[in-house]
Amino acid sequence: MIEVQNITKRYGRTTAVDDVSFRVERGEILGFLGPNGAGKTTTMRILTGYMPPTEGRATVAGYDVFTHPIEAKQRTGYLPETPPLYPDMTVREYLDFVARIKGVPSRERRDRVTSAMQRTHVADMASRHCSKLSKGYRQRVGLAQAIIHNPEVLILDEPTAGLDPKQIIETRELIRGLAGDHTIVLSTHILPEVAQTCQRVVIINRGRVVAIDTPEGLTSRLQGAATLYVQVDAPGVDATETLQGLPGVSRVALSDQRDGVRGYEVESARETDIRREIARAVVSRGWGLLELRPMRMSLEEIFLQVTTEETPEEAVSEQRP
Ligand SMILES: Nc1ncnc2c1ncn2[C@@H]1O[C@H](COP(=O)(O)OP(=O)(O)OP(=O)(O)O)[C@@H](O)[C@H]1O
Ligand SMILES: [Mg+2]
Numbered sequence: 001m002i003e004v005q006n007i008t009k010r011y012g013r014t015t016a017v018d019d020v021s022f023r024v025e026r027g028e029i030l031g032f033l034g035p036n037g038a039g040k041t042t043t044m045r046i047l048t049g050y051m052p053p054t055e056g057r058a059t060v061a062g063y064d065v066f067t068h069p070i071e072a073k074q075r076t077g078y079l080p081e082t083p084p085l086y087p088d089m090t091v092r093e094y095l096d097f098v099a100r101i102k103g104v105p106s107r108e109r110r111d112r113v114t115s116a117m118q119r120t121h122v123a124d125m126a127s128r129h130c131s132k133l134s135k136g137y138r139q140r141v142g143l144a145q146a147i148i149h150n151p152e153v154l155i156l157d158e159p160t161a162g163l164d165p166k167q168i169i170e171t172r173e174l175i176r177g178l179a180g181d182h183t184i185v186l187s188t189h190i191l192p193e194v195a196q197t198c199q200r201v202v203i204i205n206r207g208r209v210v211a212i213d214t215p216e217g218l219t220s221r222l223q224g225a226a227t228l229y230v231q232v233d234a235p236g237v238d239a240t241e242t243l244q245g246l247p248g249v250s251r252v253a254l255s256d257q258r259d260g261v262r263g264y265e266v267e268s269a270r271e272t273d274i275r276r277e278i279a280r281a282v283v284s285r286g287w288g289l290l291e292l293r294p295m296r297m298s299l300e301e302i303f304l305q306v307t308t309e310e311t312p313e314e315a316v317s318e319q320r321p
Contacts, residue, residue, distance in 0.1 A: 001026040001183040002047065002153060007056035009042050009207075016042040017053070018207035024200075029179045031194030032187040034204040035307055040187040041081050043204070044157050047185070048078040060153050074103065077151040079159055083142025087131030091122055091141055094130055095148055102149035116144040119174060121167075135162040143171070147178065154178065156186040160193060172197050191303055205307040218302050227295040228266045230278055233288030235260030242281055248272045261290060 002024040009017040017039040024030045032040050046053045049065040049072055058065045063072040086094050095113045104112050117123040120140045125133060133141065139162050146154055159175065160168045175184060175197055188194060194201045195215045203211040203218075211218060232239050243252045243266050251267040268274050275292055282289045 001028075001061060002030075002185065003059045004043070004047065005057050007043065007046055007053045007058060009039075009046060009051075010054045015207050017046070019056070020204065020207070020209050021056075022202050022209065022212055024183055024185055026183055027180050028200065029175065029184045029186065029198045031198030031201045032185055032204065033189065033191070033194050033201055033303065034187075035189055037206075038189075038204045038307075039207040040204065041157055042207075044078070044155050044185070044187060045080075048076055048155050049073055050078075074149070075152045077146035077149065077154045079139075079142045079146040079154075079156040081157045081161075083138050083145070085130040085133070085138060085141060088129065090127045090129055091117070091133070091144075092126040094141065095144055098145040099148045104149050112148055112150070116148045119147065119177075120144040121170060136164060136167050139163055140167070140171075143174070147182075152181075152183060154182050154184045154186075156184065158188055159186055160188070160190070203303065203306050210306045211302075226268055226270045226272075228268070228275065228278065229255070229263060229291060229293050229295050230266050230282070230289070231261060231263045231291035232282055233261045233290050234285070237287070238262065239264065239282070239287065242285065243278065246274060246277050246281055248274045248277070263291070265295065 004020060004022050007017055007020045008015065020039070020043060022030070032043065034040050045051050047058050047060065047065060049069045052066055060072040061075045063075070065072045086097070089097060092113060095116060096109060099109045099112055100106075114123075117126060120143045122137060122140045122144055125137055125141075128137075130138070130141065139159070143156070143159060146156065156175070160171050163171060172193070175186065178184060186193075186197070198215065200212065200214055201218060202209055230243065238254070239262065240252050240254060243249060243264055248268045249266055250269065251265075253265045254262060255265045256263040266274070266278065279289055279292060
């Protein structure tokens with residue numbers, strides 16, 4: 001549904017986006033994750049036809065955003081970083097105006113405006129002037145204008161920025177509700193957002209794609225080794241050496257201890273499952289095995305890892321054709 005092929009954008013000597021490629025399938029929600037200045041907004045502006053790339057091409061619903069801008073824009077709803085509201089119009093007037101310029105037929109316009117206001121929870125502000133809206137409401141009206149013509153593709157630049165926690169949850173639900181019959185790309189630098197909303201994640205850093213995967217895939221792929229947390233009840237006994245001696249174990253570290261119960265982090269190669277051996281070793285010595293579970297890297301740690309490594313592309317990227 002969306003295809004970005006080798007896009008590069010330079011501003012003078014700054015390369016804001018550097019050879020970025022990815023695809024988004026129909027009905028999918030793709031999270032575009034990266035720290036400040038990574039190139040998220042730049043990529044989205046290119047995808048929505050607001051500015052041309054220096055190199056590369058992008059298509060939306062099969063239309064090249066530069067050679068067929070009208071067809072592509074008709075099928076795209078865009079929430080820019082700063083929603084483009086007209087201060088002198090009321091919310092309803094503004095949405096009606098957007099519906100008109102997006103070509104919604106006049107007999108459908110009223111219904112579409114009402115439904116967009118309901119979905120984004122701004123109906124109670126319908127007659128308020130845009131200039132008098134709070135930041136959160138401006139963001140919601142921005143979202144309402146993006147969905148007003150029921151586009152197949154939604155490009156949302158930080159849709160939850162500036163919202164309070166309750167609005168964040170509502171907006172996430174709205175976005176999830178729109179997926180399926182819409183294809184969505186949303187940018188964020190907030191990790192839980194992608195884990196909760198997106199099926200796939202593109203992580204970009206300094207203009208380059210450093211990882212493309214599902215949230216779960218990222219978690220396991222970035223773990224070179226598997227780490228287990230093992231809690232053993234054996235008063236006065238340090239089990240480090242015993243655990244260290246098991247085949248497949250590469251490292252053991254004491255992580256906590258309290259009242260004769262010690263917790264250990266046991267590392268092994270990712271493809272070997274050593275849980276049975278650990279359980280047997282502990283139990284056969286008469287110790288109590290209180291806990292045995294895999295420790296997963298949080299998305300937070302992954303994000304920090306991929307955005308701080310020197311040459312992360314080789315290690316983690318799975319650039320699709
Ligand atoms: N009009 C411009 N002229 C020059 N440089 C620009 C321009 N717009 C963006 N840049 C630079 O391009 C890079 C990417 O910016 P971009 O706005 O795409 O980042 P972002 O990922 O959206 O960041 P944020 O999370 O802060 O919104 C930055 O280094 C920025 O300074
Ligand atoms: Mg941005």
